[in-house]
Amino acid sequence: MSAVALESRRHAVRDPAEAIEFCHAQGWTDGLPVVPPTVDRVTAMLEAARLDPGHQIAYVAHRAVSITAEKVAINAVMAGCKPECMPAVVAAVEGIADPLWSYHGPGTSTGGAGVLILVNGPIARELQVNCGVDLFGPGWRANLTIGRAVRLVMRNVCGSRPGTLDQATLGHPGRLSYVIAENEAESPWPPLHVERGYRPQQSTVTVMAAEAPHQFYNQLSSSPEGVLATLCDDMRISGNVMGQPQYVLVLAGEHMRTIHRGGFSKADIRQFVFAHTQNSYAHLKRTNRMTGALQDGDEGRMRPLVESPEDVLVVAAGGRAGAFSAYIPGWGSKRSSQAVTKEVQR
Amino acid sequence: MMEILDPTSEPGSRAIAYAPRPRSLEGKRVALIENTKFNSDRLLEKIGGVLKAEYGAAETRMWRKRNASVPAHDEIVEELRKTCDVMVAGIGD
Numbered sequence: 001m002s003a004v005a006l007e008s009r010r011h012a013v014r015d016p017a018e019a020i021e022f023c024h025a026q027g028w029t030d031g032l033p034v035v036p037p038t039v040d041r042v043t044a045m046l047e048a049a050r051l052d053p054g055h056q057i058a059y060v061a062h063r064a065v066s067i068t069a070e071k072v073a074i075n076a077v078m079a080g081c082k083p084e085c086m087p088a089v090v091a092a093v094e095g096i097a098d099p100l101w102s103y104h105g106p107g108t109s110t111g112g113a114g115v116l117i118l119v120n121g122p123i124a125r126e127l128q129v130n131c132g133v134d135l136f137g138p139g140w141r142a143n144l145t146i147g148r149a150v151r152l153v154m155r156n157v158c159g160s161r162p163g164t165l166d167q168a169t170l171g172h173p174g175r176l177s178y179v180i181a182e183n184e185a186e187s188p189w190p191p192l193h194v195e196r197g198y199r200p201q202q203s204t205v206t207v208m209a210a211e212a213p214h215q216f217y218n219q220l221s222s223s224p225e226g227v228l229a230t231l232c233d234d235m236r237i238s239g240n241v242m243g244q245p246q247y248v249l250v251l252a253g254e255h256m257r258t259i260h261r262g263g264f265s266k267a268d269i270r271q272f273v274f275a276h277t278q279n280s281y282a283h284l285k286r287t288n289r290m291t292g293a294l295q296d297g298d299e300g301r302m303r304p305l306v307e308s309p310e311d312v313l314v315v316a317a318g319g320r321a322g323a324f325s326a327y328i329p330g331w332g333s334k335r336s337s338q339a340v341t342k343e344v345q346r
Numbered sequence: 347m348m349e350i351l352d353p354t355s356e357p358g359s360r361a362i363a364y365a366p367r368p369r370s371l372e373g374k375r376v377a378l379i380e381n382t383k384f385n386s387d388r389l390l391e392k393i394g395g396v397l398k399a400e401y402g403a404a405e406t407r408m409w410r411k412r413n414a415s416v417p418a419h420d421e422i423v424e425e426l427r428k429t430c431d432v433m434v435a436g437i438g439d
Contacts, residue, residue, distance in 0.1 A: 009352040019350050028353050037351045062417065064360070074353040105415030156353040291384065335382075336413040 006039060006053050006070055023078065028156055030148065030176055034078035045073035048083035049090055049345075057090055058097030062104040063158060067093055071157045072149070079149035085127055085142055088205055089149045091342040092117050095207035096150065098340045105336045106209030107160045111240075112168030113209035113331035114178040115150050116248060118315060120193035121203030123344050124181035131181035133319035135250070136174070136213055147177030172212040180250070180317050187316035188260040195266065196341045203346070208248060208313070208339035209331035211239060218255065219323040224262035227255050228269065231327060232276035236305060239329025241279065241289050244304070246311040246330040246339050249273070252318025255325045270309035277305040307334055368432060372402040377426050379435035381414040393434055 013019045019036035023029050035041065046053055046069055053070035060067070069090070076089050096103055096115060106113040119129045130140035138144065160166040168175070184191045184200075193204040218230040231249070239245050249269065251259065259269065282298035284290035290303070306312060311334055318325065331337055368374060376397055378390040387408065394406035407430065409422045418426075418435070426433060 006351060010349045011352065012347055012349055014347060016348070019348065022350070023353075026354075036348070037353060038348060039351065042351055065355070068355070070351075071353060071355055074351050078353060102413075102415055105413070109415070152353065157355050332415075333413065336415045 006042060008070060008074060027161065028078070028152075030151060030155070032148075032176075034152075035080050037074040037077040041077045042070070042073045044083045045076050045081070045086045046070070049073075049086040051086075051090070058094050060097045060103045060158060061099070062102075063107075065158050067097060067153065067157050072153055075152040075156055076145075076149040079145045079152055080141070081145040081149050082127075082141070085146050085149075087344045087346050088119065088123060088127060088129075088142075088146050088203075089153075091205045091344045092146065092150045092207055093153055094342045095205060095340040096154070098342075100338045101207060101209065101340045102337045103158065106331045107154055107158055108165050108167060109332065110167050110169045111331050112171040112175070113211070113337075114172060114174035115147065115154075116174065116208045116210035116328060117147055117150065117179040118192060118206040118208075118248070118313075119146075119179065119181040119204075120184065120191050120206070121198070121344070122201060123203035123346070124184070129179065129181035131183040131317045135180055135252070135318045136178075143179040143181075144177045147174075147179040151175060151177065174210070174212055178210065180315070182315045183256075183317045186253070186320075187256065189266045189314070189316060192313060192315055193341060198341070198343065203344040204341050205344060206313070206339055206341040208246060208328075209337045210248065211329045211331065213250065213326040213328050214238060215324050215326045217324055222258055224259040224264040224268070225272070227258055227325075228264075228272050229276065231325065232273055235273070235327045236277045236279060237287075238305075238327070240332055241284065241305065242303075243333030243335070244307050244311070245332055245337075246313065246334050247273075247306060248313045248315060248328040248330075248339075250315050250317050250326040250328065252316075252322065252325050253320035254323045256316045256318075266314040267309070269314050270312045273312050274304060274306060274309040278302040279305070313339060370402070371397055371432065373404045374431040375429065376403045376406045377430040377433035378406055378408040379418055379422070379433055380408050380410045381436075382411060383414050390434060397434075 051069035055069040127142040154160040216234040281301040397403040
């Protein structure tokens with residue numbers, strides 16, 4: 001494979017320091033220094049995934065963009081990925097190019113979505129993708145570089161640059177990188193990828209266009225209903241309330257144990273959340289979320305926050321201590337973009 | 347000295363054949379492509395009204411995309427071919 005030439009344009013620079021400044025000056029970075037994408041590093045990245053440089057990873061039809069392995073590898077090097085992360089980056093890129101994810105919306109929208117990437121299966125442990133303490137925080141190389149690589153592909157290959165194609169009004173810090181694994185070792189429940197049709201020994205990434213995580217507290221209750229009642233009260237008015245996006249629930253150690261001890265499965269959690277996050281038409285109209293004048297019966301007519309319980313993706317992850325968990329609203333609406341799971345090919 | 351590789355790529359260029367523009371809207375059938383955002387139907391209805399009252403369009407008919415972030419789906423495009431002469435499409439927040 002090493003005989004296959006890399007076709008990207010080459011730029012001569014004096015040394016690594018100049019390379020970093022050069023990349024930034026070209027508008028190729030996310031504002032942080034990048035690893036200079038040399039031929040050797042890019043080749044190692046491709047070899048780790050056994051991909052020829054010209055292989056098309058994905059085609060984004062609405063934008064007429066072909067994403068080749070070579071471009072993914074260059075951006076993965078720049079993001080600081082170790083070569084063994086390349087297959088996970090590739091799977092995530094396949095995910096955001098899937099018609100169900102619908103790139104043109106979350107890749108451009110004023111809504112400012114990040115690409116939430118949930119890693120499941122053996123690769124999460126092999127790559128040391130953090131699923132525990134300080135889940136969304138700094139310090140975890142795989143978490144920070146895999147998502148960064150995907151965002152750089154969006155910027156440099158798909159053209160989602162802030163202020164031009166990318167018109168995010170606010171954005172959020174997860175747009176730098178937004179990667180977590182599920183704590184499959186300690187979770188009492190089937191992992192997300194198994195619920196979505198894969199075998200436990202398969203490795204997957206699930207991508208969802210998403211807002212920032214919303215943390216909630218419940219330090220009082222010792223029952224699933226108690227913890228989830230707090231969650232639902234926090235969550236009921238969140239995201240694009242009328243859009244019915246999908247959601248991810250991230251249940252951390254204490255809440256995970258409390259909810260499991262009370263006998264709740266993931267399906268029970270989804271059903272409870274679906275039933276307790278609905279809003280009355282009257283409230284939605286009074287708060288200028290639903291159009292139209294108040295009508296008789298609006299106090300009792302309910303609109304679900306999500307289309308169905310299946311639109312709540314439940315993930316066990318986060319530190320063992322602390323009675324906190326989080327919910328993450330998807331971008332916009334399920335109608336516009338859906339979570340997509342792809343197997344990591346190795 | 348060292349060499350680094352360019353991480354960018356541009357969309358491939360392709361020729362787009364534009365439909366011939368009518369010289370006048372007199373008697374034309376106008377399709378309005380609604381993008382599902384709040385009030386986009388009301389805005390397009392007003393535009394359609396102006397095209398009929400001031401420019402002599404024969405009729406307007408509204409079509410609804412699946413959502414704002416995708417092109418009009420194939421069924422719409424097929425019907426458009428058969429039933430209208432010009433269309434109004436756009437996106438706005």
